[in-house]
Amino acid sequence: MSKETKEREPLFSPKNIKLLTGPINVTNPITVQVLGICSALAVTAKLMPAIVMSISVLVVMAVSNVVISFLRNGVPPRIRIIVQLVVIATMVILVDQILKAFVYDVSKQLSVFVGLIITNCIIMGRLEAFAMSNKPWPAFLDGIGNALGYGVILIVVAFFRELLGSGTLLDMQVIPQGLYDFGYVNNGFMILPPMALITVGVIIWIQRYYTRELIEDN
């Protein structure tokens, strides 16, 4: 045991709060760290799968961050990637089975992307960068924070794509019928895959416009 004389940090010290809120804007995993793009784009045509995906990633990330953080001193560095993959894969199998059991339709829509949480670089990246060198509690907060940052982008993109593409939100009609009678047409283009990329591009544009320090050189 290490010396217990050191003053214990309160559970929600400013440093820990920063772990939780930072990833939502200035260190956002998608728009700044460029992690976990693949799944973020593919599940955002509708709001429902995006929310389910965010929750799945939140669970997998929080738990695997804590587990790896507990194991961090016992794992030889040479085999750490395999150990990380096994922990993540186990969590993902659990989540996949739960989704199949309780929300089968959404699980069908997500198709291979639940499985791909295993290779979602956001999880590997945070395990490598943070959980391997920090205590379980900060690792837990880091996992939650990054998963929230990921979820926020997913939900914003899915919101606009579903609203403009199908005129619905969570499969409920929100654009009034009267508007269609005037000649308003759903923009079917928003449902197609390329528009997810362009939407994220625009989000990055807006975010960097307001957060100047993120602007790149070329």
Next chain:
Amino acid sequence: MQEIFNIFIKSIFVDNMVFAYFLGMCSYLAVSKTVDTSVGLGAAVIFVLGITVPVDYLLNEYILKPGALVWLDPSFVDADLSFLSFILFIAIIASMVQLVEMIVEKFSPTLYSSLGIFLPLIAVNCAILGGSLFMQEREYQSLAQATSFGLGSGVGWFLAIVGIAAIREKIRYSNVPPALRGLGITFIITGLMGIAFMSFLGIKL
């Protein structure tokens, strides 16, 4: 034979890994700054996909599928191990990547030094695991079909990354709005390239 060729073409253009499914985007965005490095990574992806998809196909066919264990004993007809596919596929991929790295290092040091750092990176490239999972989902009929799907997906990924790298090299001379520089404009260009690739959707194969 024609069926196999169709799958190959279809997985390059119509079901392109990057533009239709966004797989392997992380390395696609991170490594596409110059054409040289992206050619190296693209070649490595073709190589690894061409090996892991057939191997995972055999694994799926003879171990994981419901009733696949019949060759061992007829009483296993109800056994369904498909819930193990994630963990076995990722184990196969990680070990294949390691094996490929050792073989290439032994027999072709020049290729090894040009692929070098990209080979280990590939183990966590979602295009590779995605290839195996799509193979499982689409239920290809034979080993040859699975192989041509793996190779085709790899070639499609290669084309995508080389294309974006060439555009990024040129765009450095353009006057992009400051907030859009770097990542933002890359996303938008990828979106536009995706729209261009969608024109292949009309091809019936």
